[in-house]
Amino acid sequence: MGGDHATLPRAAPALSTALVECLTRNMQLRSGMRVLDLGCGKALTSIFLAQEFNVEVWAVDLWVEPSENLKRIEEAGLGKKVFPIKAEAHQLPFARSFFDAIVSVDSFHHPTFRTSWT
Secondary structure, three states: OOOOOOOOOOOOOOHHHHHHHHHHHHOOOOOOOEEEEOOOOOOHHHHHHHHHHOOOEEEEEEEOHHHHHHHHHHOOOOOEEEEEEOOOOOOOOOOOOOOOOEEEOOOOOOOOOOOOOO
């Protein structure tokens, strides 16, 4: 992991740093990997992952407009690393096995999530 987390966006008070640190400690993310951030909200976790691990992140959310997230992403200097997309979790526009890792932080409260992804 990248050391202290001073790189977290200033707008990250809702981001649970401890949760994300714990999650990423066990993920073995490596530079260049493709990561899906499902239910990304304001893309703060996406920005964090791109900054800390030098991964490409597809920031997918149904409720936050991609143009709003793009502004935050570009302000962080990550316009070529984080890609905001508006999509529903059950109808993702990606090929099977496209991603090396999938994260979903604070999205458990949305009733559309299923327990089985078959």
